[in-house]
Amino acid sequence: MRDESEFQFRLGIVLLCAVVLAALVSLFYTPFDPYAMNTAQRFLPPGLVHWFGTDQFGRDNFSRAITGARYSLLAAGATVVLSGVAGIALGLFSGYFGGPVEAVVMRLTDALSSFPGILTALVAVSVLNEGRYTIIPALAVAFLPSYIRLARSGAQQCKNKEYVFAARACGASTKRILFRHILPNLMPTVVPSVVIGLSNAILAESGMSYLGLGIQPPIPSWGRMLAEGQAYLLKAPWEALGAGLMMLLTVLGLNALGSSIVMHFTDRGARRL
Amino acid sequence: MKFFAKKIAALLFTMFLVSILTFIAFNLIPGDPVQLMLGTNATPQSLAEMRSQLGLDRSLPERYAAWAVGLLHGDMGTSIQYSRPVSSLLWERLPVTAWLAVLSLLLIFLCSVPVGILSARTNGTPVGKFLDSLTMLNLSLPGYFFGILFVWVFGVLLRCFVPGGYVDWREDFGGFLRFLFFPAAAVAVPNIATAAKFLRSSVLAELDCDYVRTALGKGCGRSAILYKHILKNASIPVITLFGMMTAEVFSGSIIVEQVFSLPGIGRLLISSVSARDFPLIESLVVYIAFFVVVANFLADVLIRCVDPRMREKA
Numbered sequence A: 001m002r003d004e005s006e007f008q009f010r011l012g013i014v015l016l017c018a019v020v021l022a023a024l025v026s027l028f029y030t031p032f033d034p035y036a037m038n039t040a041q042r043f044l045p046p047g048l049v050h051w052f053g054t055d056q057f058g059r060d061n062f063s064r065a066i067t068g069a070r071y072s073l074l075a076a077g078a079t080v081v082l083s084g085v086a087g088i089a090l091g092l093f094s095g096y097f098g099g100p101v102e103a104v105v106m107r108l109t110d111a112l113s114s115f116p117g118i119l120t121a122l123v124a125v126s127v128l129n130e131g132r133y134t135i136i137p138a139l140a141v142a143f144l145p146s147y148i149r150l151a152r153s154g155a156q157q158c159k160n161k162e163y164v165f166a167a168r169a170c171g172a173s174t175k176r177i178l179f180r181h182i183l184p185n186l187m188p189t190v191v192p193s194v195v196i197g198l199s200n201a202i203l204a205e206s207g208m209s210y211l212g213l214g215i216q217p218p219i220p221s222w223g224r225m226l227a228e229g230q231a232y233l234l235k236a237p238w239e240a241l242g243a244g245l246m247m248l249l250t251v252l253g254l255n256a257l258g259s260s261i262v263m264h265f266t267d268r269g270a271r272r273l
Numbered sequence B: 001m002k003f004f005a006k007k008i009a010a011l012l013f014t015m016f017l018v019s020i021l022t023f024i025a026f027n028l029i030p031g032d033p034v035q036l037m038l039g040t041n042a043t044p045q046s047l048a049e050m051r052s053q054l055g056l057d058r059s060l061p062e063r064y065a066a067w068a069v070g071l072l073h074g075d076m077g078t079s080i081q082y083s084r085p086v087s088s089l090l091w092e093r094l095p096v097t098a099w100l101a102v103l104s105l106l107l108i109f110l111c112s113v114p115v116g117i118l119s120a121r122t123n124g125t126p127v128g129k130f131l132d133s134l135t136m137l138n139l140s141l142p143g144y145f146f147g148i149l150f151v152w153v154f155g156v157l158l159r160c161f162v163p164g165g166y167v168d169w170r171e172d173f174g175g176f177l178r179f180l181f182f183p184a185a186a187v188a189v190p191n192i193a194t195a196a197k198f199l200r201s202s203v204l205a206e207l208d209c210d211y212v213r214t215a216l217g218k219g220c221g222r223s224a225i226l227y228k229h230i231l232k233n234a235s236i237p238v239i240t241l242f243g244m245m246t247a248e249v250f251s252g253s254i255i256v257e258q259v260f261s262l263p264g265i266g267r268l269l270i271s272s273v274s275a276r277d278f279p280l281i282e283s284l285v286v287y288i289a290f291f292v293v294v295a296n297f298l299a300d301v302l303i304r305c306v307d308p309r310m311r312e313k314a
Helices: A002-028 A061-097 A099-112 A117-127 A135-158 A162-169 A174-185 A187-210 A222-231 A238-266 B002-027 B033-038 B044-054 B060-072 B086-121 B126-139 B143-157 B173-206 B210-217 B222-259 B265-274 B278-306 B308-313
Strands: none
Touching (some): A002 A238, A061 A099, A061 A135, A061 A238, A099 A135, A099 B002, A117 A135, A117 A187, A117 B278, A135 A187, A187 A222, A187 A238, A187 B222, A222 B143, A238 B143, B002 B278, B086 B173, B086 B222, B086 B265, B126 B173, B173 B222, B222 B265, B265 B278
């Protein structure tokens, strides 16, 4: 099991480094201009020059896919930071104090999580004014309940531990107890859930962009490329497949990393019946 | 009986909160909806008229009460985009989404249980590792990508079905279900992986329990332990998972309907979001959320029926 968790950890790091590197490189250099249209070069199949072929406007799919990586990663990262910080703070406070505060927060969380994730994001997109960054708060609302639950149950478990009493006896403020004493002890569950949250955010963002409600064209995004590629599946399936491949590598990397961290902490041996 | 009363009260309360949240969200919209409906060349008089016609001149609690009463009566106002009552649009589109959800839940159940059990049995062997990798791969792609893949492989290349050739359920029910197979599979694939992974870890967690050691000690066969002892216990968290999965299935079908151009609730929702048709979005959102709440409630009730320990505790 040690081997497997190590293998998954390495796989995750390698895949993520590759994708992040590609996204960073796209800031300075792409093989072709991701926005330049060239009608003479439409629907070229993948080859040495155009790795993922070209799309219906003759744009280079590979350049678009790595530029899209930048926006997908950015949107996912911002989503997780926003919902993670807000959700964990809310969860810690409500779990630690209990009583009516907790009851209110938890009932609202239950109600919020009754909306399927994409539905919350759709509502948020239609309610918030349309803008370039609307997708980030929209997805953050959808991801909020999971972090609230996580932090709240963690705070509940820890609040009667001796180290919390000790800290309180030393005169530590509530803020300090929550964020310097309890939160570090919750890291074994928080870290993997942030990593898995990133992969979910990437999938959700691509779904919204596929529907035309996420990252707006002409900015390339994987979801948008899948939607455009779908229209030309017969002629040029590589646009959709290229974008799908990038998404697969990123999310696989994050999932591998996340599960290796979980395995590291729980270490359920290779038992079997 | 006390348990059910409590559960039903909680259910109703959650539904109430769901409706409040939706109502608040849609009444915080920046900008004047009446201005939006009538355009820029509306006179102040026509604006005021429209406002009182829609009841927008009343206070928020009054409007909520009116809206909630309408909701309970199945009267959800009129769609701006289609100029038709929302309820008639809803009833027209519901069968497509309902059958899609039923088919994909069926597929999820039929595939994830054997795969989950097999991967628990083969944990640590090459077969188990292969299944694990397969699960991991499935979890790394969104359902709608499988939809596009199915359209390409089975629709465009193998010609098993005509992409976009939706068959209406009123004309040919068999053809309708056949057409729904691939969309349902696309919705199901990532969820099969989730459920199988969950069942596997649920079974593995049970292996630690004393009753497994006792059963082994008295000479019970391995298969008998798995199927007669462990599965009963391992199935309890899985039932909860299936309750929660209805939300996932709805999430998935919203996008997958778009991939396969199915005229269901999901497509209605997307088109109403694009057209900013707020009355339609509002009621669709509330009803979908109600459905999810009820599904979770049913899962809770089912667990009580399956697990006698839960009955004694309450």
